[in-house]
Amino acid sequence: MSKELKGLGVGLTxxxxxxxxxxxxxxxxxxxxxTIGAEAEATRLKGAIAxxxxxxxxxxxxxxETTAEIFEALKMLLEDDELFEVAEGYLAEGSDAAGAIxxxxxxxxxxxxxxxxxxxxxxxxxxxxxxxxxxLAGIAVGLELPQTGQIILVGxxxxxxxxxxxxxxxxxxxxxxxxxxxxxAIICRARSIAAVxxxxxxxxxxxxxxxxxxxxxxxxxxxxxxxxxxxxLTFIDTDEEPIIPVRSNIGTAADAVxxxxxxxxxxxxxxxxxxxLSASTAPSVDQQAASYAEVLAAAxxxxxxxxxxxxxxxxxxxxLNMPHEENPSLGVRGxxxxxxxxxxxxxxxxxxxxxxxxxxxxxxxxxxMIATVDEAAxxxxxxxxxxxxxxxxxxxxxxxxxxxxxxxxxxxFVSIGTNDLSQYLFAADRMNxxxxxxxxxxxxxxxxxxxxxxxxxxxxxxSVGVCGESASDPAxxxxxxxxxxxxxxxxxxxxxxxxxxxxxxxAEQAKEVAAAALAGTDAASAKANVLAALAKF
Amino acid sequence: xxxxxxEVEVLDPIGMHARPAGQIAKLxxxxxxxxxIVREGEETKANSALxxxxxxxxxxxxxxxxxxxxxxxxxxxxxxxxxxxxxG
Numbered sequence: 168m169s170k171e172l173k174g175l176g177v178g179l180t181x182x183x184x185x186x187x188x189x190x191x192x193x194x195x196x197x198x199x200x201x202t203i204g205a206e207a208e209a210t211r212l213k214g215a216i217a218x219x220x221x222x223x224x225x226x227x228x229x230x231x232e233t234t235a236e237i238f239e240a241l242k243m244l245l246e247d248d249e250l251f252e253v254a255e256g257y258l259a260e261g262s263d264a265a266g267a268i269x270x271x272x273x274x275x276x277x278x279x280x281x282x283x284x285x286x287x288x289x290x291x292x293x294x295x296x297x298x299x300x301x302x303l304a305g306i307a308v309g310l311e312l313p314q315t316g317q318i319i320l321v322g323x324x325x326x327x328x329x330x331x332x333x334x335x336x337x338x339x340x341x342x343x344x345x346x347x348x349x350x351x352a353i354i355c356r357a358r359s360i361a362a363v364x365x366x367x368x369x370x371x372x373x374x375x376x377x378x379x380x381x382x383x384x385x386x387x388x389x390x391x392x393x394x395x396x397x398x399x400l401t402f403i404d405t406d407e408e409p410i411i412p413v414r415s416n417i418g419t420a421a422d423a424v425x426x427x428x429x430x431x432x433x434x435x436x437x438x439x440x441x442x443x444l445s446a447s448t449a450p451s452v453d454q455q456a457a458s459y460a461e462v463l464a465a466a467x468x469x470x471x472x473x474x475x476x477x478x479x480x481x482x483x484x485x486x487l488n489m490p491h492e493e494n495p496s497l498g499v500r501g502x503x504x505x506x507x508x509x510x511x512x513x514x515x516x517x518x519x520x521x522x523x524x525x526x527x528x529x530x531x532x533x534x535x536m537i538a539t540v541d542e543a544a545x546x547x548x549x550x551x552x553x554x555x556x557x558x559x560x561x562x563x564x565x566x567x568x569x570x571x572x573x574x575x576x577x578x579x580f581v582s583i584g585t586n587d588l589s590q591y592l593f594a595a596d597r598m599n600x601x602x603x604x605x606x607x608x609x610x611x612x613x614x615x616x617x618x619x620x621x622x623x624x625x626x627x628x629x630s631v632g633v634c635g636e637s638a639s640d641p642a643x644x645x646x647x648x649x650x651x652x653x654x655x656x657x658x659x660x661x662x663x664x665x666x667x668x669x670x671x672x673x674a675e676q677a678k679e680v681a682a683a684a685l686a687g688t689d690a691a692s693a694k695a696n697v698l699a700a701l702a703k704f
Numbered sequence: 705x706x707x708x709x710x711e712v713e714v715l716d717p718i719g720m721h722a723r724p725a726g727q728i729a730k731l732x733x734x735x736x737x738x739x740x741i742v743r744e745g746e747e748t749k750a751n752s753a754l755x756x757x758x759x760x761x762x763x764x765x766x767x768x769x770x771x772x773x774x775x776x777x778x779x780x781x782x783x784x785x786x787x788x789x790x791x792g
Contacts, residue, residue, distance in 0.1 A: 243730070488764075
C-alpha cells in the first residue's frame with residue numbers, strides 16, 4: 168500500500184506530477200558596516216528598490232485586476248519618499264544598504280505597530296524589505312518554476328505574489344496550512360488546478376517524488392496514478408423532482424438572471440449587503456424598492472428569501488457609523504445593528520414590501536446573527552407590521568441552535584448559515600488559514616448540531632433551510648435532506664448538480680445516508696461513509 | 705506662495721489607512737505643492753503615505769490641511785480632493 172496523506176480537497180480535478188517543494192526562503196546575510204561609502208550604498212539601494220519595483224509591475228501585469236491593485240499598493244509603500252530618506256539617515260551613520268532599508272522598515276513598523284488596522288501593512292513592508300535585501304545579496308526570492316513539465320507544488324501556503332508566478336507546468340498544489348476558502352484554494356479552483364490543502368504532513372513529501380493529488384478523495388497518494396483517483400460522484404441529469412426544494416443564493420440582479428436559467432426553485436438567500444457596501448449615503452426607500460423590484464422580477468420561480476443587512480465592522484456600510492471592534496465577527500453585526508440603526512432596518516423592510524407588491528412575488532424575510540428567542544420575536548413582529556412576508560431568522564449562533572423548539576409560533580422558518588455556524592461552533596475564525604480543517608462541514612460536531620436543528624424544527628412546525636456553502640456539495644445536500652432539512656440553497660453554478668443528486672435518492676435513502684454521516688467519528692470517516700452509502704444506490 | 709489651511713474630517717470607517725494615505729501622497733507629489741497635515745501640534749508632510757499612516761488618524765477625527773499654494777482656489781482644490789479621499 169502506497170503512502171497516503173490526508174487533507175482537504177479543492178475542486179474535482181485530480182493530477183499526477185513531480186513534487187517541487189517550495190522551501191522556506193534562504194536566510195539573508197547579516198547587516199554590516201559599509202565599506203564603499205554612503206553615496207555608493209545609496210546607489211545600490213536605489214537599484215535594488217527599482218528592481219523589486221519592476222518585479223512588482225511584472226507580477227501585476229500577469230494578474231487579474233484585484234491582485235494587480237495589491238501589487239500597485241505594495242509598490243507605493245516601497246517607493247515612499249520618506250522610507251528612502253530614513254534609510255539614507257542610516258547610510259549616513261555608516262550602515263550598508265541592506266541594513267539601512269532593514270532598519271528604516273523596522274522604524275516604520277514600530278510607528279505603525281500596535282494597531283490592528285495596520286498589522287497587514289507592517290507584514291507587507293517587512294516582506295518588501297526582505298525582497299530588497301535579497302536583491303542586494305543576489306538571492307532569488309521568486310518561485311522560479313519551470314515552464315514545462317508536470318509539477319506538484321508543495322508549500323506552507325501560497326500568497327497572491329506566489330500564485331501569480333504559477334507557470335503552466337503547475338498541475339497540482341499541496342499546502343500544509345490554508346483552508347477551503349484560502350487564497351490558494353480559490354485560485355486553484357478558478358484555474359482547475361488539482362489541490363489538497365490543510366495537509367499536516369505535506370513537508371514529508373520529497374522533491375522529485377511522483378504523487379497523485381486526489382481532491383475528491385481529500386488525499387495525496389505517493390506513487391499514485393490517475394486511475395487511483397477517487398471518482399467524483401455523478402448524478403444523472405433528470406427531470407424528476409428533488410426530494411426537497413433546491414433554491415439559489417444570489418446577491419445581485421445579474422445573479423438572479425443566472426439563477427433563473429438553472430433548475431432553482433426560488434431563491435434561498437438573497438444577500439442584500441451588496442446594494443449598500445458601495446453607497447456613501449443611505450439610498451432612499453424609493454431607490455431601494457426599485458433595486459429590489461429588479462432582483463425580484465428576475466429571480467427564478469418560487470419563493471425569494473431575503474436576508475436583511477448582514478454588515479459588521481469588518482464589512483462596513485459607509486453610511487452607517489461602525490466603530491472599530493477588536494473582534495468584528497463577535498461584534499455588533501447583522502440584526503444587532505437594530506439598536507443603533509432601527510430606521511435603516513425599517514426602511515429596508517418597507518422597500519421590500521413595496522417591491523413585493525410591485526412584482527407580485529412571494530417574499531420571505533430573515534434576519535442574520537440572532538442569538539435569542541427574544542431577538543427572533545422582535546424581528547418577526549417588526550417584519551409582520553411592515554409587510555406580508557413569511558418571516559424567519561438565520562441560524563448561525565450555537566445559542567439559537569439550542570432553542571429552535573421555542574421558535575414555534577414565533578417564526579415561520581429558519582435558515583442555517585453553515586459557514587458562520589461552523590465558525591461560532593468551533594470557535595475557529597473563518598479568515599484564519601491555519602484553522603481550515605475545523606471549518607470542514609463534514610466535522611461530526613457540526614453534523615450533530617444540524618441533526619438537532621432539523622429534528623427540533625420538524626417538531627416545532629418551523630421549516631429549516633440551509634443556505635451555507637455546504638449545501639453546494641451534492642453529497643452533503645443528501646445528508647441535509649436526511650437530517651430533516653426541508654430546503655437547501657446553493658450557488659447558481661451548483662444548483663443543477665445538487666438538484667440532480669436530490670432527485671436521484673428517495674427520502675428513505677437520504678435518511679440512510681444521514682445515518683452514515685452521523686456514524687462518522689471524524690470529518691474524513693463521515694464523508695467516506697456517505698460516499699460509500701451513496702455508491703450503493 | 706502663501707499658506708492656506710482648511711479642516712478635513714476622516715469619514716473612512718478604518719481611518720486614514722493605506723489606501724487614502726496613498727491617494728493623498730500621490731496627489732501631493734503630482735501637484736508639486738508643499739502640503740502638511742496638522743493635528744494638535746503634530747505636523748506631517750503629506751508626500752509620504754507611510755508618515756500619514758503613522759499618524760494613526762481614526763474615523764471621526766478632524767485634521768488641518770495646510771497648503772503652500774499660489775492662491776486660495778488652488779489650495780481649496782487640494783483640500784477638497786483630500787477630503788474626498790477620506791470619505792472611504
